[in-house]
Amino acid sequence: MHPVNERKARPFRAIVVGAGIAGLTLSNALQKAGIDHVVLEKHAQVVYPSGASIGMWPNGARLLDQLGCLASIEETCSQMTVSYTRNPDGKVIILTICRRHGHRFLLLERRQFIQALLDCLPTKDPIRTRAAVKDIAESEDGVRVYLNDGSYEDGDIVVGCDGVASRVRQIMWNHANQAVPNTITPKEMQSLTASYKCLVGLSPSMPGIESGSMTVVHNNGFSFLILTQPQLIFYFVFIKLGQTYRWPSLPTYTAEDMHAEAAKIAALPINDNLTFGQIWEKRLRGDLINIEEGVFKHWHSNRIVLLGDAAHKFTPNIAFGGGSAMESAATFANILRAKLLCSKGELSSHPTQAELSTIFQAYREQRIGRVNLMYLLSGFMTRVQAWANPVFKFLASRCFPWMSDKMVGGIFSLAIQGSVKLDCVPRRVKPRGKVKWKVDVSAQNQSQKWLGGMGLFVVS
Structure with missing residues (x-):
């Protein structure tokens, strides 16, 4: 597919599919890391009316600060200052005001958020619209992504940031099962x-x-x-x-x-x-x-890797999805850059398939704990708020109203304080919050153990 001389002549190149939150965050990070890539967006425009709002906790706000678009987003939205939880008659039973991590909770229309991510790209040259993926060919030399218009893009890897109904994920499944039957089981395909x-x-x-x-x-x-x-x-x-x-x-x-x-x-x-x-x-x-x-077991196969909703999808009640997609993009960019850097501090050309597998596996291993934590907490709160059964109703109406602001803030801090930051971008100086960021694995594992019991409750 790729003549050896032709492949050696070009730098490492990633083909990112999808220009949503994960895809644009990754493009920002890759540009800042100096990694060549293209972003394929199937729609005619990157920004279009879709969904309603996007909420962003401090874990995402810290990354926005590094990307350089936090200030413009903060100018767009007013501060979220108060949260009410009410009984069916509309009466207040919980009032929570909380700010613990040096960044406030952000709320704005989803398309405004996408526009901000697009505007802060160092260059928009990698973005290609009307570029719907038809198929992907993989070889020992690289990948070729075929588009519906008959054109194609060549690269070293494909990064599927194309959402919950991911075309890239389906192609990855097909390729994996063609190589080794039942690698992706029917049960896993129904994880969502x-x-x-x-x-x-x-x-x-x-x-x-x-x-x-x-x-x-x-x-x-x-x-x-x-x-x-x-x-x-x-x-x-x-x-x-x-x-x-x-x-x-x-x-x-x-x-x-x-x-x-x-x-x-x-x-x-x-x-x-x-x-x-x-x-x-x-x-x-x-x-x-x-x-x-749902959270899929396989996030990568051969030269294809999945990010954001294509790999892990949460219920949106507590607004963890967008920030988690950004964290996955930042984590992947950090690991990819570190693996591509040679001893001279310059980017090397083309990792082998074995080296790519190491990169992809390291990305999944670093993310899976926090992803499962946020998945469980999100699903738990969806069921508590909708009184899914008598147990959840009891928790919502009898237990949670007695929880203090400090306790509520502490629970959310467990899911926020282990957030990743971009290694290739200096963190901007922001006011320190009451809770320090924790990036060590032991702290993360403690929060996972504490919330692990929620998995017993996340049932329909």
Whole structure:
């Protein structure tokens, strides 16, 4: 596929598929590390209306600071200052205000976040739009990615950052099973499940709900999550499905389904002043989607590796997905750069297949503990908030209201304080928070043991 002389003539090259949070973070990191790459985005534009909001905890904010786009994002969104948790009647049962890591919680529209990541790229030359992947060919010399328009891109590795419905992941599975049958078992292919659907969208701000607030309203089998900024209200309604569905056999929804779900809950209060229907009827955008969750066993095979939602997908109730995708991109960039650096401090050309396997495995080993931690905590909170069964209802209504701000902050700190940072970029000086960052494995393992029991609760 690649003549030896031709391959030696060019530098190491990564082919990144997907220009979302993981893909753009990786492009930023690779550019700063001096690693050649191309980013393939199937849509006509990188930034387009999709989803509702993106929330970013200090683990992601620290990386944004290193990339140089934190200041512009902070100018875009107002500070989130207060969090309410309410019973079905809309009355407050928990009020939490917490800031512990030197960075505040960030909330903005998803497309604004993508635009900020795009704008802070040193150069946009690696970005190629209208570039949908058709197939991937792998050899001892490298990879060739074939696109739907008939063109192709050559490189050394393919990095799948193409989301929960990853085309790259499917191709990786096919290649792995062709080489060694049943490497990827049917059970693993169904690791991704959906026990909840979600009514999601945004509306203009309105009187009756304060800006910079997060409101969670518990209900039997569903929950409201309302997030506000000066100009917008972001809403999520998590609704328990009648059964747990496994990938790829997930339900599909029509516009009629969306309106029917909204009508069922329109009269229910989200606080003392507003019902959900009042927010819904003013919506700028709305959709009914599945909430997938799961962590795949295999994140890489041969010359293909997966990042972000393609490898690990969380429920979004506590906003760990975006930051985790950024952490995976930063971790991979750190390990790749370290392995490519030769003794002279210069980037070497082309790792062997064995060396690439070492890089990919090191990336997974460094990330899997924190990924499982965030996956379990996210799924646990989804079920607590939606009162998935009597145990979760008891925890939500009887136990959690007695937890202090310090206890709540401590739980979140366990998931945040072990965050990675980019090795090739100096960390900018920011105010220190009350809790120090911990990057040693022992501290991370302690938090995993403490939260490991949550796995027993994360059931439909």
